[in-house]
Amino acid sequence: MLKAMLKKEFILILRDKxxxxxxxxxxxxxxxxxxxxxxxxxxxxxAFIHYAIVDQDKSPISFExxxxxxxxxxLQESEQTITDQKQLQQALNSGLHFALTIxxxxxxxxxxxxxxxxxxxxxxxxxxxxxLALFKGELSGILMRLRVKNMLQELESMLPGITExxxxxxxxxxxxxxxxxxxxxxxxxxxxQQSVPSWIVFGxxxxxxxxxxxxxxxxxxxxxxxxxxxxxxxxLLFTGxxxxxxxxxxLQVWLMIAVGIFIVPLLGADALTLGNSLPxxxxxxxxxxxxxxxxxxxxxxxVNTVEQATTIGGLVNILFGAIGGVMVPKFFMPPGxxxxxxxxxxxxxxxxxxxxxxxxxxxxxxLFESLALAGFGIVLLLTAWLIFANRTKNGL
Amino acid sequence: MIHxxxxxxxxxxxxxxxxxxxxIGKGVIFGLLGPNGAGKTTLISxxxxxxxxxxxxxxxxxxxxxxxxxxxxxxxxxxPQSLALYEHLTxxxxxxxxxxxxxxxxxxxxTNLDYAISVNRxxxxxxxxxxxxxxxxxxxxxxxxxxxNSPEILYxxxxxxxxxxxxxxxxxxxxxxFKEDKKTVIYxxxxxxxxxxICDEAAIINNGExxxxxxxxxxxxxNNDPSMTLESLFIRLTSQDTSNA
Numbered sequence: 001m002l003k004a005m006l007k008k009e010f011i012l013i014l015r016d017k018x019x020x021x022x023x024x025x026x027x028x029x030x031x032x033x034x035x036x037x038x039x040x041x042x043x044x045x046x047a048f049i050h051y052a053i054v055d056q057d058k059s060p061i062s063f064e065x066x067x068x069x070x071x072x073x074x075l076q077e078s079e080q081t082i083t084d085q086k087q088l089q090q091a092l093n094s095g096l097h098f099a100l101t102i103x104x105x106x107x108x109x110x111x112x113x114x115x116x117x118x119x120x121x122x123x124x125x126x127x128x129x130x131x132l133a134l135f136k137g138e139l140s141g142i143l144m145r146l147r148v149k150n151m152l153q154e155l156e157s158m159l160p161g162i163t164e165x166x167x168x169x170x171x172x173x174x175x176x177x178x179x180x181x182x183x184x185x186x187x188x189x190x191x192x193q194q195s196v197p198s199w200i201v202f203g204x205x206x207x208x209x210x211x212x213x214x215x216x217x218x219x220x221x222x223x224x225x226x227x228x229x230x231x232x233x234x235x236l237l238f239t240g241x242x243x244x245x246x247x248x249x250x251l252q253v254w255l256m257i258a259v260g261i262f263i264v265p266l267l268g269a270d271a272l273t274l275g276n277s278l279p280x281x282x283x284x285x286x287x288x289x290x291x292x293x294x295x296x297x298x299x300x301x302x303v304n305t306v307e308q309a310t311t312i313g314g315l316v317n318i319l320f321g322a323i324g325g326v327m328v329p330k331f332f333m334p335p336g337x338x339x340x341x342x343x344x345x346x347x348x349x350x351x352x353x354x355x356x357x358x359x360x361x362x363x364x365x366x367l368f369e370s371l372a373l374a375g376f377g378i379v380l381l382l383t384a385w386l387i388f389a390n391r392t393k394n395g396l
Numbered sequence: 397m398i399h400x401x402x403x404x405x406x407x408x409x410x411x412x413x414x415x416x417x418x419x420i421g422k423g424v425i426f427g428l429l430g431p432n433g434a435g436k437t438t439l440i441s442x443x444x445x446x447x448x449x450x451x452x453x454x455x456x457x458x459x460x461x462x463x464x465x466x467x468x469x470x471x472x473x474x475x476p477q478s479l480a481l482y483e484h485l486t487x488x489x490x491x492x493x494x495x496x497x498x499x500x501x502x503x504x505x506x507t508n509l510d511y512a513i514s515v516n517r518x519x520x521x522x523x524x525x526x527x528x529x530x531x532x533x534x535x536x537x538x539x540x541x542x543x544x545n546s547p548e549i550l551y552x553x554x555x556x557x558x559x560x561x562x563x564x565x566x567x568x569x570x571x572x573x574f575k576e577d578k579k580t581v582i583y584x585x586x587x588x589x590x591x592x593x594i595c596d597e598a599a600i601i602n603n604g605e606x607x608x609x610x611x612x613x614x615x616x617x618x619n620n621d622p623s624m625t626l627e628s629l630f631i632r633l634t635s636q637d638t639s640n641a
Contacts, residue, residue, distance in 0.1 A: 004496020008482065008485065011485060221481070229469060
């Protein structure tokens, strides 16, 4: 009996080109677009802060500031020449983030306790606070090193060789080593590793539309009722829906992983690296699948028309995604929103996938998320069962 | 075959069927007549175990309905008014699916498929998607699905709605062949001439009550009026019943 139901469900999906596009092509495109779009945000290789220096001082100090800024990996000096206020404004309106003006006479007062020649930083209006803090931090570090160097030069007469020793120490002294949690030495998270899990989660919930469409058509045409008159029970009917869509969800997961591993690098972004736990991955995806299927069947049994299912299903998907950190990563959210995001099953699924892909955790560590997702799905399926039984108790 | 005693069904306290009594024998084509909302479809739903009832007793094949629902369903079939099939499956895929969910396999599958296909003359359309069939062909597929379990009782709920006269005649002819196979048919319809054409017995239901029941011949002869048709009898009885109510 179940075999016939599975076969029927697969044939119906395979013949629905729109459903196939929504289930497999759309999430893959999302992964490609988002991996490319966020590539630079996660990359440590490319500068993403653009600045210009207006050097009115033309002194060894101003040259040293400029060369130190140029050495920073996150900063990119603009080749624009800025000589007046008009040019400055034009540059800031066309992609330049910062313009640092070193006033004439700055170096003369550099070592003095009080100086009336201050550096001036013009900032583009769309620059965020964290970018400003980053630039200011970089600049402060450079100025601090220059001041120390000046002081050491003054001490040179009393302690010969101190400048040379200190400079060598400063050059060799690597004071900070960055290690990303659970990643290997010199490895850092990539945009692909951040975006693939998000869009896998989102894509798995796309089953709401085809699944509820088929179910509502079956109910409206009395096909479900006919099946009941042929001794097909509600649990068997639901199983006939759950199993094929679980298989489809697994196909989606592996297709999107394949896109992350093989297609994304062809477009210049980093390839997806899988974690070390296949059981963990299967556990999270199975739990997530149950949650998505439970949501789909609950919507399908609760609404009356395909149009209602499409609208409500789409809304639920977007809301779960927006709250759950799929569209905007959770670490960008304020603390209140981060707490709120925990109500979305997509958030549990996303955390589970990030545990496996990004944090290299295993089955034990994703057990809670997997069980929570499965529990959520089962509660929705039981609710759907009650609603469906109630709606069909009065026959044809 | 079917014995109904004092059957009462209420929807939210409102009676839909009131103290219904009915006996339908083997090999009979039995017509259920009544205006919209009279209770015909409710009765069909109850007889198929799709809807419950509050009072009375139903025995089918001499078995109490709810204690033997699986067994009774296995030997009956419901052909609903709506086209309860899959438009995106081919004719043969539809037939195989509905046979599959009833656990019909092997020789039984081959025999029953052949019977369902030949009786409904679907041989030429087996590989065609149901969506591409004409209205009449779809209706025939709807009936063919109902024949897959080789049923002893067939419940037809308005099977000829929305099709052309030629296809309707085809379907009526098909239903008539079931009598030769000693199958019992319960047939609901709005079309009096259909009931007159194929049924041996009938019951006229109005407001959940049976207002006349028996052989068609007896019903039509009861007033000694040779011009009496089922339609005029139906109109007279249902209008009387409404004015009495």
